[in-house]
Amino acid sequence: MDNKQSRGVCESCGMPMDANTVSKYDPRYCIYCQDQETRRLKTYEEVKQGSIGAAQKFMGKTEEEAIKMTEEMLPKLSRWKLSL
Structure with missing residues (x-):
């Protein structure tokens, strides 16, 4: 799959996601809404x-x-x- 191919939208902020922006811990969220070290979700x-x-x-x-x-x-x- 191409890194730029859509993975849907973040269920927290609505941003379109691809392989570079989807969280490695939970595919429902983007890397901006879920910290990639602590797994913490933004409020x-x-x-x-x-x-x-x-x-x-x-x-x-x-x-x-x-x-x-x-x-x-x-x-x-x-x-x-x-x-x-």
């Missing part, structure tokens, strides 16, 4: 802040747009569906 607030920053940097969203998008998207992801 909702940590994921939210990271997603806001990524939306601004990589998608060109304003802070307001990024916050709105993140607050609408994260609760729909498997990890947060039952806990929020």
